[in-house]
Amino acid sequence: MKTTLKTLALFLLSATSTSLIAQKATSASQVQESLTQKEQLTRNSIVKNIPFTNIGPTVMSGRIADIAVNPNDPTEFYAGYASGGLWHTTNNGVTFTPVMDNSQTQNIGDIAVDWKTRTLWVGTGEKNSSRSSYAGIGVLKSTDQGKTWQNMGLPDSHHVSRIIINPNNSNEVLVAVIGHLYSPNAERGVFKTTDGGKTWKKTLYIDQNTGVIDIAFAPNNFNTMYAASWERDRKAWNFVGSGNNSGIYKSTDGGETWKNISGNGFPTGSGVGRIGLAVYDENNVYALHDSQFDYVAKKTNARRAPEALALNSDTFKSMSAEDFVTLDNKDIDTFLKAHGYHDKYRAANIKNFVASRALTPGEVPQFLEDSQLTNAALEVTGAEVFFTSNGGKSWKKKNKEKLSLYSSYGYYFGEIRVHPQDKNAIYILGIGLMKSKDGGETYTSIGKENVHSDHQAMWISPTKKGHLINGNDGGLNMSYDDGESWNKLNYAPVGQFYSVFADNQKPYNVYGGLQDNGVWYGPHNARINKSWHGSGQNPFKSIMGGDGMQVQVDSRDHNIVYTGSQFGSYFRLNLANGKRTYITPRSKVKGETFRFNWQTPILLSPHNQDIVYFGSNKLHRSLNQGNDWETISGDLTSGEKKGNVAYGTLTTISESPFKFGMLYVGSDDGHINLSKDGGTTWENLSGSLPKNLWVSRVIASQHKQERVYATLNGYRWDDFATYVYVSENYGKTWKNIGKTIPTSPVNVIREDPENSEILYLGTDNGLYVSFNRGDNWHPFSNNLPNVAVHDLVIQPEAKHLVVGTHGRSLYTADVSLLQKVTKEISAKEFHAFDIAPVKYNANWGRARFGRFSPAPSAAISYLSKSSAKTTVKVYSGKVLVASMNTNIESGLNAINYDLQFSSRGKKDFEKANKTTIKKADNGHYYLPKGTYSIQLKGVTLPLEIK
16 A cells, blocks of 8 residues: 555654653552542541532533433433533433432543433543543443442443443443553453443453444344444654554444454545444444545535535635634634644634734634644545445445545544434534435534534434434533524533632632633632523623633733633733733744643733743743743753644743742643743753653742642553652752552642641542641542542632632632641640631521521531540520530531520520520520630630620
C-alpha cells in the first residue's frame, strides 16, 4: 500500500512519543487498596459531619455518556454523565435523582438496565478519549436501584465503552472495554459473564493498544452480535486516533468467538478510526466510521450535499466585522472542526477576536493556520456511513457526499442509531445531529437552537413515532416530532468545571470555566430549583463561550473580569458595559509563536490589580490590564514537543503576597521555576522532584515567605499517585506531604487564609483537608460525592470553601469552625467552641400565611476524639431551664439547641424572674433575650440571646 502523507505524519508524530521516559501506570490493585483506604478514612474523618451545599449551576449541564429508558414506561429513564454519576427520573425528565453518590466513582462510560429485575450495570470510565476523560474502576452493579453498589470486576479496564444484557438471561452480560487511555494494558477487548458478573471470560482480544469501542446484538437473536475494535494512542502532546487493528468483528455464538469481517468494502489499514455500530437485525448493520484516511475531493459537478460547509476561507475575505459576528455559530463551528481547528478554537472565540478588532474576518483563516501545531492541509475524510445487508459479507458506503459531522475531531464521537421499526431510518451523532430516512444516502440536520453541539448518546422509541432522547455535551434533550423541536432537560447539577473564583461582593459571586460550556458566574447563595423559570432569569449568567478556563476578577471593581477559553484565547471583560478586549500576548519576534496550554494560567498581582501575569511557554506581564505585554522569561519548559496538542507550556502561576515580583511557575512537562526579581533571573526548582509530570499547582504561601507548595499530576501517564510537596526554603528542598492520601491524581492545593496549619486538596476522586500542614489528611465529603475536584477557593470574609468539581458543578462549605482548630485544641480529648450570639426574634414559632416562621437554634460546636452519650444542660443563672440527652460523636460536630424551655424549666424561670413566657403559635416556649450558660462534658459555655 502506498504510504500517504497523512500516514507518514502520524508515524512521525507517534515516533516522538518515545522520547520521554514513560511513567509507570498505577496498578489496579493499588487503586482498589486506595479505595478501601479512603472509605476507612472517611468513616473516621474529623470533618465527616461538616456539610457541603451544592449551588449548581444546572442550566448548562454537562457531558452525557449514555441513556437507558424503561421500555414499558418511557417516562422513567436513567442518564449517565461522563464524570457526574448516574441520575434517575420517573417523571419524563422534569426532575432527576442521583443514584450513584455512594459509589466509589462518578465516572461513567456506559450504563445498562435489566428492567425485568431492575438491576443496574455501570461501566465506569468514559468511553471518549478526551483530555478530561477520567478512568474508572471496573464494572459496578446494583440490585436495589442504586442504594448500594458492588464492584463486579475488570478493575484495570479504565474505560468501559458498552454493556449488553441478554434479554432472555439476566446473568449473561457482555462488556466492551476500550482500556487505558494513556498506556498499554491487557484488560481490554470483550468480556463475558454467564453468572451475573461473578466470573468473566475474555472472548475478544487484539493487543495491548487496541480495545473495543462498541458492541451490539441483533434484537431478534442475541447469539448474533457485532463489535468494533479501535487502536488509539494518546499522549499529553499527541493523539493518534486510528490504527491497523481497528475494525469490525462478528460473533454467531453469543460472543464466545469472533471473526474479523472488515474489508469487503469496509476500510482497513492505518487510517481506520473509531467505529460505531447500529444493528437492525442479524444481517442488516450500519457502521459509522471516523475515517482518518486523506480526503480527496471529487472533481465532479455533483449536487451540493445538504450538510456541506456553509462557510469557507474565501467567504471571509470581503466580509465586514459587523457581518462576521452575525454569522451562525454552528456554521463557524462546522468550518472550524472540518478543518481541524475546533480542538483549539470555537465560534465564540473567533467572533470575540473579530469583534474586538484583534483580527479582521479576512485574517481569520491565516490566523487559524498559523496557530496549528500540525499541518491543517492534511484534511481527513472524517465521518462515513457503511451498511451491510448480508451480515458483513460485504459492505457499501452509503453517504454520497462528505459529511460535515466531524473530521480530525472524530475520536470524540462515533454513535449511530437505527430505528427499531424502520431499517432505513438512521441517526448519526457528531458535532451536529443528523438523520437519514433513505438508509444513509441523504441527511437532514436535526440539531436545533436549544440543542448543544457534540452529541454522545441517543434513544429512539420503538413504539411512539418521533420520540427521541438525545444526550450531548450540554445535557439532555427530548423530542416528540423526530427532531424538529426539542425540550431541554437540564435539571441535574453536573457542570464540568475547570476553574472557580470568588469575588469580594456581598453576597459574593462565584465564577468558573467549564468544559465545552464557557464561563459563567452567579451568586454563591444560589439554590437548585425551578423558580427562575417564572422570571426567565437564571441566577447564573454566561459571559464567555468555548471551553471555559481560568478567571480573575479585579478586587477594586467586580465588573472587570479576565477570562477566556482553551489554548490561551483570553479577554478582559467589562460586565457593566459589555465591552470585551482581547488580551492574549502575541510575539513581537518574527516567526515566533507562543505555546499555550489548554488551561492557560492567568493571575492578577496581589500587589497591584493593574498587573496581569499570563503563561505560554514563557511568562508574560502586563502593567496596564493586558493592553500591553512584556515577556519576562525565556522558555521555562523542556521545549516544544512535536505532536497535535500544545505541550511544553506553563500551567500555573503564583506570586508571593510578601514580595512583589517573587514568582513561581509550573509547566506541563514537570518544571517548577522561581524568580525573586520580577523575571530578570530564574531558578529551576524541580531537580529533586519526580520527572515529566504535569505541575498542577505551585502556590506561594500567604503565611510564610520562604514556604511554597507544589502538586504534580501523572494522569496523562495513567499514573494516579498523589504527588504533594512543601518547601520551607524557596524550593531548594522539598518534603513529600502526600504519602498518606489514597491514590488519586492531584489537581489543586490551597492554604487556609486564617489558619496556617490547614490545607485543602482536590484530587480526581474527591477532596481532603489537613490540620497539620500535610502530616495527615481527612476526606472532606459530607454531601460531596467521589468526583474530580479541579479547583478550590476560600472566600475569606464569608469563611466559605468553594469547590469547583468536574462533573457535579459547584459546592460550598462553611469552614469557620475548621479555622478554629489549633494544635492545642487538636491535642485535647474534648473541646467545645464558643457559641455565636443569637439575635432574638419575636416571630419565632409564629403562624403566618399557613406556615410557621423558621425555628431558632444555637449551634454548640465541639471537637471530640471519641463518641459518648452526654446531657446538655441550659441555665439561666442557677435555674435549669432546659436539658437534653444527646450523643457526642468523634470529630468536628455541632449540637443544635432549639432555644426551647423544658416544662419544668419554664415554670422555674417564670418563678425566679416573676414573669410569664408566652406560648408561640406552634405550641413551644422560647427563651427570651438574656445571657445563659450551657454545660456539657464538664465544659460551661455562655449563650447570649440579644
